[in-house]
Amino acid sequence: GAGVSQSPSNKVTEKGKDVELRCDPISGHTALYWYRQSLGQGLEFLIYFQGNSAPDKSGLPSDRFSAERTGGSVSTLTIQRTQQEDSAVYLCASSPSRQGTEAFFGQGTRLTVV
Amino acid sequence: SQQGEEDPQALSIQEGENATMNCSYKTSINNLQWYRQNSGRGLVHLILIRSNEREKHSGRLRVTLDTSKKSSSLLITASRAADTASYFCATELMYNTDKLIFGTGTRLQVFP
Structure with a gap:
């Protein structure tokens, strides 16, 4: 595709519900990142997929958070039993190779937990 | 914690x-x-400097890197109102799965 696509753009959910956020990376990009950004803050690393390697899950804040990347392409970030502190913009990025290349970002999903 | x-x-x-x-x-x-971020959404890549480089230029942007001090600077010359945005540095770690870790960001406001 033309760029990294994230859906939905906005999601409002009730506390305690599960949500799934989707990321379609640029075709052929082997690396895929998920970040979380609270209002006015920096980007908090969540998880990193690189090719067929085991993902780096070291940034996931709790076991309520999980992510998959199917067939080396589309990725889904799942948040179970959402809490109000999960409210943030969730950003996905992909890059074409292992080192020394720029990351291309989607426009993010703004999650609001009420 | 932030890198x-x-x-x-x-x-x-x-x-x-x-x-x-x-x-x-x-x-x-x-x-x-x-990277640059407008309106709190997607980020756009500006410039990359490798660990063996000390300075790099791209248009009105100048980046320096001092690995002995573990620091970098971004200079935007002759700023324009359109440069108003948040700017983030990101480091590709050497020993930890080469993932990209972002800094806390600088919010730049350029007044016409």
């Missing part, structure tokens, strides 16, 4: 002035990148 810390957190200048933002990081890196 990168940026200062200042916020910067306000007049059009035509230069803007300098600084980034410090903690661990060894393969490269350091600068």
Whole structure:
């Protein structure tokens, strides 16, 4: 595709519900990142997929958070039993190779937990 | 915790002035990148400097890297109102799965 696509753009959910956020990376990009950004803050690393390697899950804040990347392409970030502190913009990025290349970002999903 | 810390957190200048933002990081890196973010959504890549480089230019952007001090600076010359945005440094870590870790960001406001 033309760029990294994230859906939905906005999601409002009730506390305690599960949500799934989707990321379609640029075709052929082997690396895929998920970040979380609270209002006015920096980007908090969540998880990193690189090719067929085991993902780096070291940034996931709790076991309520999980992510998959199917067939080396589309990725889904799942948040179970959402809490109000999960409210943030969730950003996905992909890059074409292992080192020394720029990351291309989607426009993010703004999650609001009420 | 964040790998990168940026200062200042916020910067306000007049059009035509230069803007300098600084980034410090903690661990060894393969490269350091600068990104720009408008309106709190997607980020756009500006420039990449490798660990064996000391300075790099791209248009009105000048980036320096001092690996002995674990710091970098981004200089925007002759700023324009359209440069108003948040700017983030990101480090590609050397020893930890080469993932990209972002700093806390500098909010730049350029007044016409």
